[in-house]
Amino acid sequence: NAGVTQTPKFQVLKTGQSMTLQCAQDMNHNSMYWYRQDPGMGLRLIYYSASEGTTDKGEVPNGYNVSRLNKREFSLRLESAAPSQTSVYFCASSEVRGNREQFFGPGTRLTVL
Amino acid sequence: DAKTTQPNSMESNEEEPVHLPCNHSTISGTDYIHWYRQLPSQGPEYVIHGLTSNVNNRMASLAIAEDRKSSTLILHRATLRDAAVYYCILRAGVLIQGAQKLVFGQGTRLTINP
Numbered sequence: 001n002a003g004v005t006q007t008p009k010f011q012v013l014k015t016g017q018s019m020t021l022q023c024a025q026d027m028n029h030n031s032m033y034w035y036r037q038d039p040g041m042g043l044r045l046i047y048y049s050a051s052e053g054t055t056d057k058g059e060v061p062n063g064y065n066v067s068r069l070n071k072r073e074f075s076l077r078l079e080s081a082a083p084s085q086t087s088v089y090f091c092a093s094s095e096v097r098g099n100r101e102q103f104f105g106p107g108t109r110l111t112v113l
Numbered sequence: 114d115a116k117t118t119q120p121n122s123m124e125s126n127e128e129e130p131v132h133l134p135c136n137h138s139t140i141s142g143t144d145y146i147h148w149y150r151q152l153p154s155q156g157p158e159y160v161i162h163g164l165t166s167n168v169n170n171r172m173a174s175l176a177i178a179e180d181r182k183s184s185t186l187i188l189h190r191a192t193l194r195d196a197a198v199y200y201c202i203l204r205a206g207v208l209i210q211g212a213q214k215l216v217f218g219q220g221t222r223l224t225i226n227p
Contacts, residue, residue, distance in 0.1 A: 004156075031212040042200060042217030043157065050212035058214065090156045100213050101147075104156030 001026050004105035006091050012111045013081045021076040021108050023091030029103070030096045032074035033058075034066060036087040037107075043090060049074055051096075081112045117201045122222045125191050133186040133221055135201030140181050145204045147215070148175065148186050150197040157200065157217075160186065196225045 007022045025032065030051045035043040035058075045058030049068040063085060065077045074093075078085060088109050092102040118136040125131045137146065147162040161168055161175045163184070168175045174187040188195055200220040204213060 033212075033214075035217075040219070042219050043215075044217070045214055048212050048214065056212075059216075092156070094213055101159035101162070102149075102157075102213065102215060104158065107154075107156055 003027065004091055004093055004103050006089075006105040006108050008108060009106070010109050012113065013078075014113050015082060017081050018077065018079050019081065019110075020078075021089055021091075021110075022073070023075065023105060024073045025091075025093040025103070026072065027093060027095075027103065028071070029093035030071070031094045031100075032068065033092040033094075033102065034064075034074070034076045035090045035092065036060065036085075037090060038087050046076065046089075078110075081110075083112045086110060086112045117203060117218055119199075119201050119218065119221045121219065122224065124224045124226065126226045127193060128190050131188040131191045131195070131223065131225075133188075133199050133201075133223065134183065135185070136183045137201070137203055138182045140203055146175065146177060146181075146184050147202045147204065148173070149200045149202065149215075149217075150195075151200070151220070152194075152197045160199070191223075191225050193225050193227060196223055198222050 004025045033048040034046040037043045044060050047066040049055045052071045055066050067075045088107045090107045091105045094100050094102045148160040149157040151157045163175045176185045198220040202215050
């Protein structure tokens, strides 16, 4: 099992450009999440999807959109990137029952110039 | 959201036990206490969680105070690989169809000396 995979690993954008960060999980989890982590800080939740077909805003949703493409995939889109969106982005997934521990991907390091 | 307070950093020696404290004085009766850690340049990984009783697993132990206002993560025999940022997190709010919104603080940066 690959767990949670994210693409790309690194990306540099110019202000105003758009891009989509991809996330996929092979653990058959219902819930998926997008976080961002700024230098020296903890993670902050951007959006989450409790189950296929649903998405909800987290703590810092402004400037982002998400799509839960299917049960496996959850993408994060920046329509018009800004320097304030320079960060490391982590995707995570979790099961509905049991421990509900979140499994995190390796992250995408995004720089907006 | 209930908040947690952790020391910014701690240092320990290899093969010695490490006790990482966490204060959560405003914890509600239904909040679980979760611990995650983040190794350098990696995503966080789950360590352990508990509600009221002390918990053990292959990675660590979690000791929860009787009044639940504090807890301690115990690494019984630290290795260099345990050097990471450790986050103490309370489950944030009601679960929506099982989704669990985690609120990360700044955590404790643990340094292990050889």
